[in-house]
Amino acid sequence: MADKIATRQSYGEALAELGNKYENLVVLDADLAAATKTGIFKKAHPDRFFDCGIAENNMMGVAAGLALSGKIPFASSFAMFAAGRSFEQVRNSIGYPHLNVKIGATHGGITVGEDGATHQCCEDFALMRVIPGMTVISPADDVEARQVVEAAINYVGPVYMRFGRMAVPNVSPEGYKFEIGKGCLLKDGADVAIIANGVEVSEALAASEALAAEGIDAAVVNMATIKPLDEELVVRMAKQTGAVVTAEEHSVIGGLGGAVAECLAECCPVPMKRVGVLDTFGRSGPAKELLGLFKLDAKAIAEKAKEVVKLK
Amino acid sequence: MDEIRKSELKEIARNVRIGIIDAVYSASSGHPGGSLSAADILTYLYFEEMNIDPANPDAPDRDRFVCSKGHISPGLYSVLAHRGYFPVEDLKTFRKSDSYLQGHPDLKKTPGVDMTTGSLGQGVSAACGMALAAKLDGSSRRVWALMGDGESEEGEVWESAMFAAHYKLDNLCYVLDWNGLQIDGPIAEVMNPTPYREKFEAFGWNVIDADAHDFDSIDSAVKAAKACKGRPSIIVAKSTKGKGVSFMENNVSWHGAAPNEEQYNAAIAELKA
Numbered sequence: 311m312a313d314k315i316a317t318r319q320s321y322g323e324a325l326a327e328l329g330n331k332y333e334n335l336v337v338l339d340a341d342l343a344a345a346t347k348t349g350i351f352k353k354a355h356p357d358r359f360f361d362c363g364i365a366e367n368n369m370m371g372v373a374a375g376l377a378l379s380g381k382i383p384f385a386s387s388f389a390m391f392a393a394g395r396s397f398e399q400v401r402n403s404i405g406y407p408h409l410n411v412k413i414g415a416t417h418g419g420i421t422v423g424e425d426g427a428t429h430q431c432c433e434d435f436a437l438m439r440v441i442p443g444m445t446v447i448s449p450a451d452d453v454e455a456r457q458v459v460e461a462a463i464n465y466v467g468p469v470y471m472r473f474g475r476m477a478v479p480n481v482s483p484e485g486y487k488f489e490i491g492k493g494c495l496l497k498d499g500a501d502v503a504i505i506a507n508g509v510e511v512s513e514a515l516a517a518s519e520a521l522a523a524e525g526i527d528a529a530v531v532n533m534a535t536i537k538p539l540d541e542e543l544v545v546r547m548a549k550q551t552g553a554v555v556t557a558e559e560h561s562v563i564g565g566l567g568g569a570v571a572e573c574l575a576e577c578c579p580v581p582m583k584r585v586g587v588l589d590t591f592g593r594s595g596p597a598k599e600l601l602g603l604f605k606l607d608a609k610a611i612a613e614k615a616k617e618v619v620k621l622k
Numbered sequence: 623m624d625e626i627r628k629s630e631l632k633e634i635a636r637n638v639r640i641g642i643i644d645a646v647y648s649a650s651s652g653h654p655g656g657s658l659s660a661a662d663i664l665t666y667l668y669f670e671e672m673n674i675d676p677a678n679p680d681a682p683d684r685d686r687f688v689c690s691k692g693h694i695s696p697g698l699y700s701v702l703a704h705r706g707y708f709p710v711e712d713l714k715t716f717r718k719s720d721s722y723l724q725g726h727p728d729l730k731k732t733p734g735v736d737m738t739t740g741s742l743g744q745g746v747s748a749a750c751g752m753a754l755a756a757k758l759d760g761s762s763r764r765v766w767a768l769m770g771d772g773e774s775e776e777g778e779v780w781e782s783a784m785f786a787a788h789y790k791l792d793n794l795c796y797v798l799d800w801n802g803l804q805i806d807g808p809i810a811e812v813m814n815p816t817p818y819r820e821k822f823e824a825f826g827w828n829v830i831d832a833d834a835h836d837f838d839s840i841d842s843a844v845k846a847a848k849a850c851k852g853r854p855s856i857i858v859a860k861s862t863k864g865k866g867v868s869f870m871e872n873n874v875s876w877h878g879a880a881p882n883e884e885q886y887n888a889a890i891a892e893l894k895a
Contacts, residue, residue, distance in 0.1 A: 368747045368781035375751020378737065399744055407729050407738040
């Protein structure tokens with residue numbers, strides 16, 4: 311297994327590499343190129359990188375104008391500002407006209423760490439998911455993140471991608487091929503299905519191992535695409551295991567847990583629990599420590615799995 | 623400007639204004655005041671200036687027009703219809719549930735609409751992106767963005783102003799329809815955004831004053847904007863809200879209200895006189 315790598319690093323490296331292949335690819339940032347890693351693209355393709363300064367709302371509009379002129383713009387900032395501050399620009403200038411703009415948001419969730427609550431966006435999946443026609447993706451590792459960038463380029467329409475600050479291990483199987491709207495069953499299981507994305511996928515795999523030691527056979531699904539949700543896979547896992555746990559570094563309201571709950575309530579009601587940030591703001595601290603504090607770690611996922619299995 | 627051409631443009635602008643009143647009356651809603659104040663500017667740009675082809679509204683190298691003050695959709699639709707993008711008769715479907723003429727401009731539904739607008743401050747940013755793309759393409763196409771004076775209270779307008787100057791977008795020109803009124807009253811009383819010249823100059827723009835109802839003035843302003851190299855231009859066009867319909871002129875209550883039958887007949891009679 312390769313060393314741990316943050317998906318924001320994968321994002322920047324993929325952009326720089328894909329810039330050679332796709333001439334219409336342009337990248338915008340809002341004074342965070344060093345942090346979002348679009349600086350790697352800037353170095354490789356300085357003529358196609360445009361810093362918009364600390365003015366995210368204008369950046370989204372500029373991206374819209376570029377898309378309307380045949381470019382494939384990636385607009386980057388922290389999730390808090392891309393999805394939060396610029397929500398209405400994304401909604402009205404990108405989502406409503408369904409423009410070919412790609413939003414590369416880094417620093418999603420509480421693993422932003424020491425910067426604390428103002429920068430820990432745990433609402434972006436919810437905000438972006440509710441925009442009609444918006445695709446929302448949160449890759450789990452380096453392998454997947456790189457493929458997500460190219461998949462977004464080849465898809466025509468708006469895409470919101472969340473990349474993380476914290477280094478994560480590779481979880482993708484050998485020869486993995488990411489496809490928008492398709493989840494990936496990483497480990498099959500009979501007793502409970504853990505549906506996770508982003509940094510929570512590796513935590514879910516660890517939880518599954520811990521559960522196995524206690525005699526619970528937990529499946530793990532990497533559900534990188536939150537919208538459109540792979541409902542077929544969600545329902546299949548619910549039918550197969552009879553119990554579902556979602557895990558995401560996002561509020562339990564409106565994100566992956568919300569999407570899966572909506573799907574199951576309508577198509578296949580089974581006992582379900584959500585692991586996520588519990589309707590609260592984040593706080594400063596080392597990322598790994600925060601995962602424990604906010605009950606987003608493998609231990610917390612395993613606890614929820616045991617609870618939900620009892621409800622069957 | 624050539625006197626014959628000028629009188630032709632005046633005639634077109636008169637018909638554009640009639641179309642505005644027709645649309646708003648048919649819809650029983652909409653924004654006549656700012657549509658009428660911008661009618662001459664719209665007429666000049668669409669009939670005299672822009673390199674466009676109504677038969678090929680998506681031509682890649684056409685000039686672009688962004689109606690950043692999207693609520694004046696009656697003005698935009700009327701000029702587009704008269705320019706040949708769709709039948710003038712269809713203006714009467716404005717705001718109806720089966721119409722392609724939405725309350726605010728929708729590029730997916732209406733031929734000739736270059737950007738979906740309505741949320742103030744956003745159109746100008748898209749115009750910046752279009753101008754940047756033209757530079758990247760090495761194209762000589764130009765981008766025009768019409769904005770409102772009240773709209774300039776939006777912070778995003780000034781973000782865009784920084785951006786356009788920073789990237790030396792001299793193929794971009796904003797036209798500021800300075801009619802002096804916004805929904806809650808005179809702009810000077812609601813939230814005074816002036817002085818425009820000093821502010822835009824401080825942001826690095828070429829600022830050109832114009833009379834929004836004088837084709838000679840608009841003509842020389844547009845030529846001055848196109849002649850300016852190395853920085854974006856803004857035409858600060860002093861206008862009269864409701865221009866052309868005397869009872870609507872300088873009356874803020876006509877910002878977003880439709881005439882009743884009697885008022886409609888009076889407005890049309892005055893415009894046709």
